[in-house]
Amino acid sequence: xxxxxxxxxxxxxxxxxxxxxxxxxxxxxxxxxxxxxxxxxxxxxxxxxxxxxxxxxxxxxxxxxxxxxxxxxxxxxxxxxxxxxxxxxxxxxxxxxxxxxxxxxxxxxxxxxxxxxxxxxxxxxxxxxxxxxxxxxxxxxxxxxxxxxxxxxxxxxxxxxxxxxxxxxxxxxxxxxxxxxxxxxxxxxxxxxxxxxxxxxxxxxxxxxxxxxxxxxxxxxxxxxxxxxxxxxxxxxxxxxxxxxxxxxxxxxxxxxxxxxxxxxxxxxxxxxxxxxx
Amino acid sequence: xxxxxxxxxxxxxxxxxxxxxxxxxxxxxxxxxxxxxxxxxxxxxxxxxxxxxxxxxxxxxxxxxxxxxxxxxxxxxxxxxxxxxxxxxxxxxxxxxxxxxxxxxxxxxxxxxxxxxxxxxxxxxxxxxxxxxxxxxxxxxxxxxxxxxxxxxxxxxxxxxxxxxxxxxxxxxxxxxxxxxxxxxxxxxxxxxxxxxxxxxxxxxxxxxxxxxxxxxxxxxxxxxxxxxxxxxxxxxxxxxxxxxxxxxxxxxxxxxxxxxxxxxxxxx
Ligand SMILES: Nc1ncnc2c1ncn2[C@@H]1O[C@H](COP(=O)(O)OP(=O)(O)OP(=O)(O)O)[C@@H](O)[C@H]1O
Ligand SMILES: [Mg+2]
Numbered sequence: 001x002x003x004x005x006x007x008x009x010x011x012x013x014x015x016x017x018x019x020x021x022x023x024x025x026x027x028x029x030x031x032x033x034x035x036x037x038x039x040x041x042x043x044x045x046x047x048x049x050x051x052x053x054x055x056x057x058x059x060x061x062x063x064x065x066x067x068x069x070x071x072x073x074x075x076x077x078x079x080x081x082x083x084x085x086x087x088x089x090x091x092x093x094x095x096x097x098x099x100x101x102x103x104x105x106x107x108x109x110x111x112x113x114x115x116x117x118x119x120x121x122x123x124x125x126x127x128x129x130x131x132x133x134x135x136x137x138x139x140x141x142x143x144x145x146x147x148x149x150x151x152x153x154x155x156x157x158x159x160x161x162x163x164x165x166x167x168x169x170x171x172x173x174x175x176x177x178x179x180x181x182x183x184x185x186x187x188x189x190x191x192x193x194x195x196x197x198x199x200x201x202x203x204x205x206x207x208x209x210x211x212x213x214x215x216x217x218x219x220x221x222x223x224x225x226x227x228x229x230x231x232x233x234x235x236x237x238x239x240x241x242x243x244x245x246x247x248x249x250x251x252x253x254x255x256x257x258x259x260x261x262x263x264x265x266x267x268x269x270x271x272x273x274x275x276x277x278x
Numbered sequence: 279x280x281x282x283x284x285x286x287x288x289x290x291x292x293x294x295x296x297x298x299x300x301x302x303x304x305x306x307x308x309x310x311x312x313x314x315x316x317x318x319x320x321x322x323x324x325x326x327x328x329x330x331x332x333x334x335x336x337x338x339x340x341x342x343x344x345x346x347x348x349x350x351x352x353x354x355x356x357x358x359x360x361x362x363x364x365x366x367x368x369x370x371x372x373x374x375x376x377x378x379x380x381x382x383x384x385x386x387x388x389x390x391x392x393x394x395x396x397x398x399x400x401x402x403x404x405x406x407x408x409x410x411x412x413x414x415x416x417x418x419x420x421x422x423x424x425x426x427x428x429x430x431x432x433x434x435x436x437x438x439x440x441x442x443x444x445x446x447x448x449x450x451x452x453x454x455x456x457x458x459x460x461x462x463x464x465x466x467x468x469x470x471x472x473x474x475x476x477x478x479x480x481x482x483x484x485x486x487x488x489x490x491x492x493x494x495x496x497x498x499x500x501x502x503x504x505x506x507x508x509x510x511x512x513x514x515x516x517x518x519x520x521x522x523x524x525x526x527x528x529x530x531x532x533x534x535x536x537x538x539x540x541x542x543x544x545x546x547x
Contacts, residue, residue: 183387191461192377192404
């Protein structure tokens with residue numbers, strides 16, 4: 001095959017670029033930022049008592065995670081599968097219920113939480129403020145509060161996850177509405193439709209897929225949180241893991257961990273598949 | 279003297295006792311952050327009339343349209359829609375008065391997931407109580423029939439069940455106009471309804487709007503960026519320059535020179 005000859009000029013250098021303007025402050029600010037970041041990292045390392053020997057011993061030493069935990073937990077105890085599955089279903093129920101409650105509450109808050117729907121600036125600020133506070137309180141802390149008021153049971157976990165979830169989903173949902181095309185909304189407003197009618201016929205159908213996608217996306221995160229809250233009294237597989245760890249039943253714990261990982265991966269997979277179909 | 283029933287009739291869509299002007303805009307001013315975008319605009323629109331507004335990008339055409347139905351609050355001036363002073367109305371009253379107007383946008387303002395028919399039915403939302411409108415299948419039979427009629431009027435009846443997202447731009451724009459028709463508005467305000475359409479579809483939509491004005495006696499106000507369409511289809515052409523109306527005349531009286539002047543300042547100075 002005869003290839004075309006490369007034209008003589010092809011490899012010539014391009015035109016000289018005009019000199020890039022350098023603002024005198026630029027370099028200096030970068031240096032300062034690097035110094036601050038380095039100082040922060042050093043401080044953090046010292047503050048948590050970081051030490052290289054702890055790091056190595058913790059992983060590989062005689063009391064390290066590999067020798068004292070991973071080793072003794074193999075092979076996992078297959079006798080614990082039944083109980084583990086049963087408990088993991090409870091964990092899943094906690095996740096699903098809290099997601100459902102969270103979605104309902106977040107959707108109901110939308111007319112106030114989305115800037116482009118809110119009747120007044122102050123209503124919007126108030127609702128988004130409440131959501132920010134709910135988001136700022138970690139699920140675990142929320143759970144500790146409900147343990148006092150509701151007691152040691154899975155429903156406390158549902159409540160804790162729901163409240164934190166309203167903070168997270170409320171914001172995500174509101175942002176989805178703020179980004180939506182507003183022209184159908186305006187057309188219906190001009191047609192004399194009331195707020196609720198506009199919400200039902202233009203806003204919800206407009207963002208419905210985005211909301212479902214966001215919800216599915218949060219499902220595995222909610223399951224993992226449900227496991228965590230289980231360990232502090234919320235029941236389910238988290239509770240079993242905590243109990244068996246206290247009894248040093250590492251082979252049983254290993255079984256539970258496998259079950260938990262399978263759940264999380266399965267939820268992730270199914271949610272991805274469903275979202276692709278939207 | 280008019281009895282109460284007749285008075286009521288005069289503000290409804292009947293054509294028989296229609297007021298002189300469907301839409302009357304007087305001395306409307308609007309500023310954004312200290313910049314005056316509308317500097318005292320006057321514009322009258324009569325029933326049965328299609329009026330085109332021409333003007334360069336940013337001269338305030340969309341702002342004017344939005345002020346006309348109080349999607350934006352004008353700073354000053356008077357707006358009468360079918361004889362009612364919009365500025366003095368609030369809440370439910372404003373909603374009822376606004377029903378006389380329908381809007382059509384360049385970005386096709388349909389709910390994409392819903393069928394053409396469902397979208398058209400939504401034009402009737404303003405007259406339905408919530409219990410007949412919480413979902414599309416709660417709409418009364420009468421509204422569906424009227425929607426079908428509207429779709430037929432714009433030549434889209436065969437696409438009634440197609441989701442709006444699958445319609446072409448020209449088809450979707452006609453469905454949007456059918457929604458205005460189903461709303462039984464007296465005035466259609468269209469902001470660049472044909473800017474996203476190919477020349478053929480643009481002609482169809484303009485023909486439809488002109489026909490709605492002339493045959494159904496609606497007042498149609500349409501913002502255009504195509505002077506030739508304006509001159510061909512409109513009964514009157516309004517030229518806007520930097521927030522002011524610089525001419526308002528019948529097409530034969532609008533010289534190419536005057537049209538060209540609307541767009542010149544962009545390139546001069
Ligand atoms: N919400 C707003 N806030 C601030 N400025 C605005 C706002 N809406 C419009 N403007 C400004 O008002 C001026 C007129 O805008 P408008 O959209 O009415 O122009 P237009 O004539 O419709 O232009 P186009 O032909 O591009 O649609 C522009 O300078 C625009 O930047
Ligand atoms: Mg515009």
